[in-house]
Amino acid sequence: xxxxxxxxxxxxxxxxxxxxxxxxxxxxxxxxxxxxxxxxxxxxxxxxxxxxxxxxxxxxxxxxxxxxxxxxxxxxxxxxxxxxxxxxxxxxxxxxxxxxxxxxxxxxxxxxxxxxxxxxxxxxxxxxxxxxxxxxxxxxxxxxxxxxxxxxxxxxxxxxxxxxxxxxxxxxxxxxxxxxxxxxxxxxxxxxxxxxxxxxxxxxxxxxxxxxxxxxxxxxxxxxxxxxxxxxxxxxxxxxxxxxxxxxxxxxxxxxxxxxxxxxxxxxxxxxxxxxxxxxxxxxxxxxxxxxxxxxxxxxxxx
Amino acid sequence: xxxxxxxxxxxxxxxxxxxxxxxxxxxxxxxxxxxxxxxxxxxxxxxxxxxxxxxxxxxxxxxxxxxxxxxxxxxxxxxxxxxxxxxxxxxxxxxxxxxxxxxxxxxxxxxxxxxxxxxxxxxxxxxxxxxxxxxxxxxxxxxxxxxxxxxxxxxxxxxxxxxxxxxxxxxxxxxxxxxxxxxxxxxxxxxxxxxxxxxxxxxxxxxxxxxxxxxxxxxxxxxxxxxxxxxxxxxxxxxxxxxxxxxxxxxxxxxxxxxxxxxxxxxxxxxxxxxxxxxxxxxxxxxxxxxxxxxxxxxxxxx
Numbered sequence: 001x002x003x004x005x006x007x008x009x010x011x012x013x014x015x016x017x018x019x020x021x022x023x024x025x026x027x028x029x030x031x032x033x034x035x036x037x038x039x040x041x042x043x044x045x046x047x048x049x050x051x052x053x054x055x056x057x058x059x060x061x062x063x064x065x066x067x068x069x070x071x072x073x074x075x076x077x078x079x080x081x082x083x084x085x086x087x088x089x090x091x092x093x094x095x096x097x098x099x100x101x102x103x104x105x106x107x108x109x110x111x112x113x114x115x116x117x118x119x120x121x122x123x124x125x126x127x128x129x130x131x132x133x134x135x136x137x138x139x140x141x142x143x144x145x146x147x148x149x150x151x152x153x154x155x156x157x158x159x160x161x162x163x164x165x166x167x168x169x170x171x172x173x174x175x176x177x178x179x180x181x182x183x184x185x186x187x188x189x190x191x192x193x194x195x196x197x198x199x200x201x202x203x204x205x206x207x208x209x210x211x212x213x214x215x216x217x218x219x220x221x222x223x224x225x226x227x228x229x230x231x232x233x234x235x236x237x238x239x240x241x242x243x244x245x246x247x248x249x250x251x252x253x254x255x256x257x258x259x260x261x262x263x264x265x266x267x268x269x270x271x272x273x274x275x276x277x278x279x280x281x282x283x284x285x286x287x288x289x290x291x292x293x294x295x296x297x298x299x300x301x302x303x
Numbered sequence: 304x305x306x307x308x309x310x311x312x313x314x315x316x317x318x319x320x321x322x323x324x325x326x327x328x329x330x331x332x333x334x335x336x337x338x339x340x341x342x343x344x345x346x347x348x349x350x351x352x353x354x355x356x357x358x359x360x361x362x363x364x365x366x367x368x369x370x371x372x373x374x375x376x377x378x379x380x381x382x383x384x385x386x387x388x389x390x391x392x393x394x395x396x397x398x399x400x401x402x403x404x405x406x407x408x409x410x411x412x413x414x415x416x417x418x419x420x421x422x423x424x425x426x427x428x429x430x431x432x433x434x435x436x437x438x439x440x441x442x443x444x445x446x447x448x449x450x451x452x453x454x455x456x457x458x459x460x461x462x463x464x465x466x467x468x469x470x471x472x473x474x475x476x477x478x479x480x481x482x483x484x485x486x487x488x489x490x491x492x493x494x495x496x497x498x499x500x501x502x503x504x505x506x507x508x509x510x511x512x513x514x515x516x517x518x519x520x521x522x523x524x525x526x527x528x529x530x531x532x533x534x535x536x537x538x539x540x541x542x543x544x545x546x547x548x549x550x551x552x553x554x555x556x557x558x559x560x561x562x563x564x565x566x567x568x569x570x571x572x573x574x575x576x577x578x579x580x581x582x583x584x585x586x587x588x589x590x591x592x593x594x595x596x597x598x599x600x601x602x603x604x605x606x
Contacts (some may be wrong), residue, residue, distance in 0.1 A: 016521035019519075
């Protein structure tokens with residue numbers, strides 16, 4: 001579980017020879033550019049990137065982490081590095097970067113394209129990237145944390161399909177098995193909340209796309225929904241969210257060690273609405289942060 | 304162009320009988336609920352909803368509109384109605400609601416499910432909804448505004464395909480033709496910037512999905528890209544963005560009069576990067592706001 005090892009010299013790679021030939025590379029949705037920012041100086045030491053949906057969650061994560069790692073200075077705060085735009089928020093403490101990605105595959109894909117180019121321009125090496133998110137569970141108590149074995153699509157296949165130049169292409173969504181094991185070890189040591197390993201279904205919609213009965217549109221019955229969720233459970237799916245497949249596919253293609261750690265906010269076999277009290281949901285959302293915070297601390301040799 | 308007419312008694316409808324039977328409906332991503340908020344009192348008078356990507360743009364739109372409509376009070380500001388969450392932002396001035404939707408089909412779809420339910424619970428009628436956004440142009444000078452005739456997918460078909468319970472379903476993306484004509488009339492009267500009517504291609508990705516050569520991944524050539532964009536142009540596509548198809552499909556299914564008005568930030572036949580100066584981009588982004596602001600003013604009988 002040491003930080004370096006065989007990852008030490010693994011520089012972040014692009015799957016695109018064109019970027020090296022650009023005179024300037026504008027990372028438009030971050031409000032950063034190679035022409036106006038010294039990305040090596042700003043980001044060259046990054047070893048861990050954590051990504052999640054909302055700006056406030058990613059800001060509270062960096063505060064938590066800085067305090068855990070002892071980087072916390074009295075009165076210091078962590079400014080939003082992307083303050084020039086409100087597409088995404090980004091925070092940094094030592095070797096850890098924390099970035100928001102909004103909701104859904106397209107939103108996280110834009111962020112990942114620009115993040116991976118940022119890490120490439122900054123000549124970062126040996127980077128581990130973890131999505132810490134929220135999800136709906138299947139057959140789990142709310143508050144359970146799922147470490148993703150495989151990200152699967154709405155037909156339970158471990159694939160990410162996209163349209164490029166009008167043609168369908170398919171990429172693998174496999175994740176790093178060793179990293180899953182390391183996270184499981186950390187959860188066993190922490191022993192603060194239930195953590196399981198399972199498949200994560202990634203959908204393009206929160207309502208109809210996840211079989212909810214409470215959207216503005218719904219053309220199926222409770223029975224249809226239960227059959228679909230049971231089929232998902234039989235295929236090993238333990239939670240449902242909206243970003244893991246493209247996250248797994250893009251990180252794999254660019255040689256980033258990647259994991260997905262999501263808390264479940266409800267059991268979808270028992271309902272559709274997220275109606276737990278705000279304080280309960282807030283505590284649930286901190287669970288992936290605690291697990292991944294401990295993993296980073298341990299990786300940095302500070303257990 | 305009067306506000307009422309045949310729309311006067313058109314209450315917003317859901318395509319889902321289940322919602323009427325819910326004891327409480329939690330609009331989770333808005334931080335609002337029928338159990339804790341009097342939605343009729345808060346939103347019953349809404350006649351126009353404008354949606355766009357970022358919180359700051361939708362806040363500046365409501366300020367602009369309030370000033371144009373004479374609702375502006377010295378020192379008054381327009382608080383974020385969704386301040387309990389940072390998933391979306393929402394602002395209101397008189398009969399106009401302004402809501403951010405993030406980036407991409409899944410993000411705007413979640414917002415639209417909850418927005419349409421909000422308008423339904425509030426018993427709103429005769430509502431017009433307009434997306435005011437940014438886009439990449441094809442064969443147009445940057446700064447041109449495109450009013451969408453048809454929203455088409457990455458294969459140029461006027462369809463929105465989604466997976467529901469594991470099966471592909473397809474919905475029409477037709478928009479209101481009369482509303483397109485009314486917006487064209489307004490643009491002719493304003494005569495401040497180029498406005499054209501054309502098809503809008505809606506993609507699931509900003510980089511590979513739009514044929515860009517400057518993403519973290521790219522497995523095609525400049526020639527492949529040009530052929531794809533030329534084929535899009537031949538199919539009537541004049542701009543590319545990431546939300547119009549599901550916006551058109553959902554609004555149509557629920558009987559909302561809908562239009563899409565996007566400015567083009569660059570000509571994709573000439574490049575991929577958005578590198579115009581910040582002030583130029585800011586002025587471009589105000590153009591859909593000015594056109595739609597004028598349309599609303601005229602619709603309210605205040606020309």
